[in-house]
Amino acid sequence: MIQIITDSSTLYTEEEARKAGFEAVPLCVHIGDLEGLDLQMDMDDYYRRIREGQIPSSSQPAIGAVVEAYEAHAGQDIINISMADGISGTYQSAVSASKMVKDSERITVYNSRTLCGPHRYMVEQAQKMKSEGKTAKEILEWLEQAAKETESFLIPQDFSFLKRGGRLTPMAAALGTVLKLKPVMKLTEDGTRLDKFLVKRTMSASVKGVIEYLKEKKLGAEHVLYISHADALEDAKAIKKQFEEAFSGLEIRLLELSPVFVAQGGPKCVAIQYIKR
Numbered sequence: 309m310i311q312i313i314t315d316s317s318t319l320y321t322e323e324e325a326r327k328a329g330f331e332a333v334p335l336c337v338h339i340g341d342l343e344g345l346d347l348q349m350d351m352d353d354y355y356r357r358i359r360e361g362q363i364p365s366s367s368q369p370a371i372g373a374v375v376e377a378y379e380a381h382a383g384q385d386i387i388n389i390s391m392a393d394g395i396s397g398t399y400q401s402a403v404s405a406s407k408m409v410k411d412s413e414r415i416t417v418y419n420s421r422t423l424c425g426p427h428r429y430m431v432e433q434a435q436k437m438k439s440e441g442k443t444a445k446e447i448l449e450w451l452e453q454a455a456k457e458t459e460s461f462l463i464p465q466d467f468s469f470l471k472r473g474g475r476l477t478p479m480a481a482a483l484g485t486v487l488k489l490k491p492v493m494k495l496t497e498d499g500t501r502l503d504k505f506l507v508k509r510t511m512s513a514s515v516k517g518v519i520e521y522l523k524e525k526k527l528g529a530e531h532v533l534y535i536s537h538a539d540a541l542e543d544a545k546a547i548k549k550q551f552e553e554a555f556s557g558l559e560i561r562l563l564e565l566s567p568v569f570v571a572q573g574g575p576k577c578v579a580i581q582y583i584k585r
Contacts, residue, residue, distance in 0.1 A: 309384045309385065310385045310438045310443075310444050310447070311384045311387075312329070312330035312331070312386075312387055312389065312434050312438060313332075313374075313377050313378070313387070314330060314331070314332050314389045315333050315335060315368075315369055315402075316332055316345075316346040317335070317391035317396075317424060317427045317568075318332055318424075318427050319428055319563055319564075319565070319566055320347075320431075328432075328435060329435050329438075330431060331377045331380075332431075333373050333374055333377050334346040334369060334373075335367065335368060335369050335396070335398065336367045337364060337366050337571060338364065338367070339354065339357050339362050339363070339364040339365070339567075340357055340362040342357070344567075346366070346566045346567055346568045347566045349567050351567070354567055355539055355575060358575055363472070364570065365571055366567070366568040366571040366572065368397040368401040369398060369401060369402075371401050371404060371405050371408075374388075374401060375405045375408050375409055378405060378409045379409055382409070382411065383414075385444045386415045387444060387447060387451075388402050388415065388416070388418065389418050389420055389427070389430055389431050389434060389451065390402050390419055390420060391420060392419065392421050392422055392423050392427075392495070392499030393419045393499065394498070394501060395495075395500065395501075395572075396423075399417065399419050416444065416448065418448060420451070420499070421455045421497075422458050422460060422495070422583075423460070423495075423499075423569075424460075424534065424536050424579060424581060425460075425534025425536055425563060425579070425581040425583070426458040426460065426581050426582070426583040429532055429534075429583050430451055430454050430583070433450065434451060454583060458581065458582060458584070459494070459581070459582060460494070460495040460580070461493065461494050461495075461518050461579065461581070462495075462502060462573055462577060462579050463493075463511065463514055463515075463579075464493065464577045465540075465576035465577055466574035466577075467491075467574070468574070469571065469573060469574030469577075470493070470502065470572070470573065489507050490508050490509065490511050490513065491504065491505075492504075492508075492514050492517060505518075505521075506518075511547075511578075515547050515550050515551075515580070516550065519554045519555075522582065523554070527555050527558050527582060528556065530585050531559075531582050531583065531584050532582065532585060533551060533559065533561070533582045534560075534561050534582070534583075535547050535579070535580055536562075536563040536564065536579040536581070537562075537563075537565060537576075537578045537579070538564075538565045538573060538575050538577045539564075539570075539575055539576060540575075540577070541564075543576070543578050547580065548560050565577070565579070
């Protein structure tokens with residue numbers, strides 16, 4: 309038996325994940341006097357607190373919760389598909405937790421090198437492969453290939469969130485002086501940092517720049533594109549329309565970012581990500 313475990317970077321709640329057959333351990337969120345779990349907070353209250361000047365922060369899942377998830381599936385081969393190491397301490401925490409349980413050799417913690425949409429897709433496909441009777445080795449081989457065929461872009465509206473979290477390369481951090489422009493950040497290949505990709509004057513022009521780059525990747529029916537937003541649904545819909553006009557046969561999925569990723573990317577940010585099927 310194989311058990312898939314992951315974290316809330318997939319934007320699955322604990323309940324949704326269990327219904328789908330896997331476990332999703334939530335990251336932790338802090339804002340003002342409130343401490344909670346990712347995807348379990350009232351978003352209206354959360355955004356209200358941000359507007360009032362309260363600064364959110366996030367941290368990896370409690371190590372005890374990860375240990376508990378491992379122990380609940382003792383005797384099974386466990387694949388924990390973690391969000392990108394470097395963007396969060398989640399991967400390292402999952403590895404540490406694996407050393408705290410019996411039969412730790414049965415646990416493989418996999419660094420997806422991505423987050424949110426592509427991470428979600430990788431977990432969904434791993435669960436599907438498990439249900440088809442694939443071995444842990446086959447699932448891990450597929451994950452390794454999938455991790456090489458995905459890219460992520462972020463269009464922030466408030467650069468201070470990214471700078472505060474230290475998730476930028478030094479060059480990218482310098483863009484904090486051009487907040488009146490629309491910078492696009494790109495996740496580095498190793499998934500550890502965001503780097504400058506391009507800078508335009510409008511959201512539409514920034515998206516067009518991403519589209520021109522992705523045309524060289526020949527996006528189409530063999531890819532899935534995710535557009536995830538932090539309370540910016542209209543922007544996400546407009547971006548979706550731009551992509552629909554540029555790529556035929558491309559499946560596009562809209563997602564709303566969880567409190568953890570609002571804390572990282574800031575309110576009104578939009579992420580554009582693709583992964584090959």
